[in-house]
Amino acid sequence: MSQAAGKIIIEEIKNNPVSLLTFAAGNTPIGILKFLVQFCRKERNFFKNSFFVSLDEWVGMNGSNVGSCRNTLDSFFFHPMGIDNSQILFFNGKPKNLPRECMRVNRYLEKMGPLDLVLLGVGLNGHIGFNEPGTLEGSECRSVDLQESTQKKGANYFDQNKDLSQGLTLGIKQLMEAKLIILVANGIQKAGILKDLLTKEIGSEIPASFLRRHPNCKVIADKEACSKIEIGAKSFPF
Ligand code: F6R
Numbered sequence: 001m002s003q004a005a006g007k008i009i010i011e012e013i014k015n016n017p018v019s020l021l022t023f024a025a026g027n028t029p030i031g032i033l034k035f036l037v038q039f040c041r042k043e044r045n046f047f048k049n050s051f052f053v054s055l056d057e058w059v060g061m062n063g064s065n066v067g068s069c070r071n072t073l074d075s076f077f078f079h080p081m082g083i084d085n086s087q088i089l090f091f092n093g094k095p096k097n098l099p100r101e102c103m104r105v106n107r108y109l110e111k112m113g114p115l116d117l118v119l120l121g122v123g124l125n126g127h128i129g130f131n132e133p134g135t136l137e138g139s140e141c142r143s144v145d146l147q148e149s150t151q152k153k154g155a156n157y158f159d160q161n162k163d164l165s166q167g168l169t170l171g172i173k174q175l176m177e178a179k180l181i182i183l184v185a186n187g188i189q190k191a192g193i194l195k196d197l198l199t200k201e202i203g204s205e206i207p208a209s210f211l212r213r214h215p216n217c218k219v220i221a222d223k224e225a226c227s228k229i230e231i232g233a234k235s236f237p238f
Helices: 002-015 030-040 069-081 098-112 148-155 172-176 188-199 207-213
Strands: 020-023 051-053 056-058 117-120 142-145 166-169 180-185 217-221
Touching: 002 030, 002 117, 002 180, 002 217, 030 069, 051 098, 056 069, 098 142, 098 166, 172 207, 180 188, 180 207, 188 207, 188 217, 207 217
Parallel strands: 020 051, 020 117, 117 180, 180 217
Antiparallel strands: 056 166, 142 166
16 A cells, blocks of 8 residues: 555656645555655655645644654654755644634645645544544635544554644645545555445545545555455446
8 A cells, every 4th residue: 555655656746846745644654654765765855846735733733742743744754855844834733823823824725736646544534634524625724623533543643641622634625626636544444434435425424535526536545444345346436
């Protein structure tokens, strides 16, 4: 899964080095980030002309918090890759003013967007970024209340108890405007939601299902995550 997704990202950057990208944090993409770092050992300047926007962040966290989205991407990608701070626009989860922080990222995307490539994981409840069930298709950057299942899963990223009740996220509209979306899923625990997002009605209940309306979205999953999908029984719109 990681190699397949990593190779697509490398091809995209080769074709368009001045790309605007957003990468999910969380556990699923880590193998992809390691694959990219390994690839770039020989091509140190590979991402030199690319720009990165944050997909999401926990409210109350920034890069100094181990387990935050920024810290994960710093550790597994930005730092080993030598990406300069000037190439990154990331949510500050500890802003003086949350709406203003969202506006800052919205404005950046209005000016620099649309995104060229989006790398997403999927939550057990079907969230993408922190777009939880109930999210509207026209949504943009905003702060959101996180569901209990998201908070519970999120606690695994941190070694201390944290308030994980809110997050900042890009909206569905901004993700759907991207030229290419890659959604990755692995492990048996993602089998149910992967089947649901591919087969259930498209709508807010499963935010990841909106991706089926995207003209260039690739879903890459391992065997366990695919184990509830009857291959050949249905033709998927992806
Ligand atoms: C994290 C993010 C989330 C995760 C999702 C899956 O930046 O955007 O939507 O992708 O919660 O998390 P993992 O990969 O840890 O299962």
